[in-house]
């Protein structure tokens with residue numbers, strides 16, 4: 001067992017976990033943050049993506065103890081001061097989801113994508129950078145549209161309706 005201490009969605013949390021506990025397990029089972037999903041056991045689907053110190057990572061691919069001392073943001077903490085983050089609003093407006101299982105990971109990846117491409121995004125870049133996120137429902141077309149619209153909204157160029 002090991003002690004862990006990290007800031008999750010702006011709140012300091014501490015605990016004692018088995019050394020083998022994955023970050024995604026810690027978030028879901030210890031902290032009850034079930035918006036982060038588990039869709040595979042091969043680190044391929046991206047349903048578990050969260051931000052670790054501001055960068056998107058697959059939370060099934062690191063141990064909770066490895067995240068100790070870091071800041072973690074999950075989908076629940078993405079828009080602390082609003083109902084929806086602009087990227088969430090864009091997914092809603094552009095029908096970027098069907099069953100919704102992949103959506104938290106898609107959105108966390110998309111927000112990090114915007115951060116990594118300060119010059120802006122195009123369709124090819126979005127499709128390329130979504131390689132680590134699998135969706136079984138949508139065919140990706142509306143996800144790409146949503147990411148592009150969300151990126152515009154985040155840059156302040158357009159407004160995306162939240163309702």
Ligand code: FES
Pocket residue numbers: 037038039040041042043044045046047048049058059060061
């Ligand atoms: S659950 Fe992490 S990549 Fe699938």
Ligand code: FES
Pocket residue numbers: 096097098099100101102103134135136137138
């Ligand atoms: S919306 Fe169902 S898996 Fe993507």
